[in-house]
Amino acid sequence: MMAKRTLEGEARDRFIQYLRNKMDEYGITFEDLAAATAAAKAVYRDAKGNEWNGIGDRPDWLQAATNAGASLDFFRISETTPTRDRPEEALFSSSFFRR
Structure with missing residues (x-):
C-alpha cells in the first residue's frame, strides 16, 4: 500500500487550484465527483x-x-x-x- 502524502500551506493551495483547473478542463463538476464516490458504495x-x-x-x-x-x-x-x-x-x- 502506498504511503499517504500530505500537503500544507501554499503547496496545498496550488494543488487544489490545479485540481479545479483540471476539473474545468474536462467538464467535471463536484456533483460528478459525488456521484462517482457513491458508485463505489461499501458492501x-x-x-x-x-x-x-x-x-x-x-x-x-x-x-x-x-x-x-x-x-x-x-x-x-x-x-x-x-x-x-x-x-x-x-x-x-x-x-x-x-x-
Whole structure:
C-alpha cells in the first residue's frame, strides 16, 4: 500500500487550484465527483468501521477474518445493519457465532 502524502500551506493551495483547473478542463463538476464516490458504495464493514466495496482484492482486515473462520456474509452491509449510532445492536443481533 502506498504511503499517504500530505500537503500544507501554499503547496496545498496550488494543488487544489490545479485540481479545479483540471476539473474545468474536462467538464467535471463536484456533483460528478459525488456521484462517482457513491458508485463505489461499501458492501462490507467490520466493527472498527473498515469498509470494502467488493471490487478488487479483499482487504487485509477481511481476509484475516475469513481465514479465521468468519463468514463473509457476516460483514455484508444490509438495510438492517446497525449504524455506528447504535453499536449495541450489533452485539445482540450478531450472527457471527451462530453458524
